[in-house]
Amino acid sequence: MIASVFVYSNANVLVFATSALLILVGAIGVISVKNPVHAALCLIMTLIGVAVAFVAQSADFLAAVQIIVYAGAIVVLFLFVIMFLGVDRREHIHFEPLVGQRAFAGVGVAITVGGLITLMAKSHWVSGASSVTTKLSKVGGGNVKELGTAVFTTYLFAFEATAALLIIAVVGAVLLARRERPAQSEESA
């Protein structure tokens, strides 16, 4: 695989290496740092790495949505909750309540990922019919037009269902986070 690096153009390899570095360093940071605020910042790093990988594979609209929705809304929501609850104190990361939990988790994850990669390498990497719904645009740019057409025609019902889902999520979140007894809010505040 090292020799094949030189077959592909250097710019693409560089972009892939950048995104891989951002993704893996950020992900390891999320699961290893003690402070939840630092974990949220590492999560932003991973999300930006995924956005770079999206741009490299000509999914420009999804990269923009990735930055706006994930880094701009979801991580801000995480940070808001962390600071609202005041849980930015450190977790005792080396304390294991279940004996061997970490070892079992490591073995399980290694089996899963190893099996996944073996399965993909043994068979063809890509199987299935190509261009079933809509082809990607021929020019190397983004696929915003094709994506919009697919979302508003083929996946119209799913798109409408997401509207209902978002309304339900907002109402549910307000209902869950609201104080239950407004009469006692002075003493708990």
Added chain:
Amino acid sequence: MNVPAAWYLILAAGLFGIGAFGLLTRRSALIMFMCIELMLNAVNLTFVTFSRTLNDISGQAIVFFVMVVAAAEVTVGLGIVVSIFRRRSSTSVDELSEMKG
């Protein structure tokens, strides 16, 4: 010529594995939600890679819907965390043991 799809798929598998490991070992509910986001992003990366390889826009359309569902999931999940924290003053999932027989 772009790099092979296999590289991106292996990267996505690694990201999924890291997220799964974090989900299984960390006990703060907030960090567990972040690990779920990592796993969802790994799946999104796989979808986009297959979309490019199979020359089909559906992979990207599904990523769009996954993002919507992830946003809804985080909203409700953090609402639950806030609600639990009001009652227990902790976000550790080990302390939620009322149902223990």
